Amino acid sequence: MSLRARVTFSIDEASRTLVFRYIGDLTGDRLYAQIINYIQTIEAPWLYDFLVDARRFEGVIQSSDTETFGRWWADLAQGRDTGRRIAVVSSDPLIHARKGLRDAIFPHRTSGVFDTMDEAQEWLATASPQAAA
Known part of the structure; x- marks a missing residue:
């Protein structure tokens, strides 16, 4: 049975983390459009870490879609x-x-890629960020 393609969102205020869950077969433009719509509802989203759970993601995101989102983010966050x-x-x-x-x-x-949510959450909880492979 195929999963209904979607992105779900949640906020962990205690850890200042925005959680994005990619589920099913999504295109990059559709995925990032949903993320942009969500981020626009958050006051000062640049003050949050991002936790992306792509374990149930079945699509492919084109590099160009990520680059377009990155330019949008850079304009919003301004460093x-x-x-x-x-x-x-x-x-x-x-x-x-x-x-x-x-x-x-x-x-x-700083970004890191992890095989489990526990590893990712532990890394985000550390006091001094170090890149993870």
């Missing part, structure tokens, strides 16, 4: 997200391989 982090959870080798692209598109943030 105010310096020191924040992006943790991505996935077993997909392509998502792991694109860490360098994420680092280039989000130069003010």
